[in-house]
Amino acid sequence: xxxxxxxxxxxxxxxxxxxxxxxxxxxxxxxxxxxxxxxxxxxxxxxxxxxxxxxxxxxxxxxxxxxxxxxxxxxxxxxxxxxxxxxxxxxxxxxxxxxxxxxxxxxxxxxxxxxxxxxxxxxxxxxxxxxxxxxxxxxxxxxxxxxxxxxxxxxxxxxxxxxxxxxxxxxxxxxxxxxxxxxxxxx
Numbered sequence: 001x002x003x004x005x006x007x008x009x010x011x012x013x014x015x016x017x018x019x020x021x022x023x024x025x026x027x028x029x030x031x032x033x034x035x036x037x038x039x040x041x042x043x044x045x046x047x048x049x050x051x052x053x054x055x056x057x058x059x060x061x062x063x064x065x066x067x068x069x070x071x072x073x074x075x076x077x078x079x080x081x082x083x084x085x086x087x088x089x090x091x092x093x094x095x096x097x098x099x100x101x102x103x104x105x106x107x108x109x110x111x112x113x114x115x116x117x118x119x120x121x122x123x124x125x126x127x128x129x130x131x132x133x134x135x136x137x138x139x140x141x142x143x144x145x146x147x148x149x150x151x152x153x154x155x156x157x158x159x160x161x162x163x164x165x166x167x168x169x170x171x172x173x174x175x176x177x178x179x180x181x182x183x184x185x186x187x
Contacts, residue, residue: 010074017065025062032075033058035149036082042144043086045133053089057081072158079149080159083141090137124185131181139174142167 008027016024037054044050060081068077132143145156153171157164 011070014065014068014070014074018068025065028061028065028074028078029058032078035075036078039079039082039144039149040086042132042148043083043141044089045129049089053082053085056085060085073155076151076155076158079145079151083159087137127185128182131178134181135174135177139170139177142170143174143178146171
């Protein structure tokens with residue numbers, strides 16, 4: 001196991017970085033960058049924006065990791081940075097009323113480019129992604145963090161700064177709201 005391997009315990013990486021070993025941050029990047037970018041994409045629906053948010057989250061983490069006290073897991077802290085960046089971007093976009101200039105977030109292949117056996121799966125995945133994206137922000141965040149990042153309700157509550165009961169309530173509401181749009185997949 002190399003000193004900056006993705007298998008290095010996150011506590012060791014944080015401790016080494018806080019001790020002056022800036023190379024330890026490479027382990028943080030190796031382990032979390034793909035997950036942070038994936039979460040940003042699921043929250044924004046925009047490939048380019050998710051790449052930018054993933055990079056910005058790592059820059060923020062690098063700048064503030066020296067002050068990280070370990071009250072939360074590193075992953076939880078990083079997810080919160082991404083969530084806050086996505087929320088900030090959304091607020092700015094809404095105030096500028098810039099929605100019409102956004103690029104198509106899915107960059108989907110046409111049905112003719114998808115092998116026949118995978119077309120049904122691709123269509124189902126598109127329906128699910130669109131339905132999740134259409135959820136109100138609080139419910140969408142909980143559904144994404146729970147089902148796509150495999151976080152516990154306690155971890156989500158910590159990331160969102162909410163009570164566990166609030167998070168569970170949002171999950172219930174989100175799943176209820178998804179029933180209608182996803183009904184066509186049951187057939």
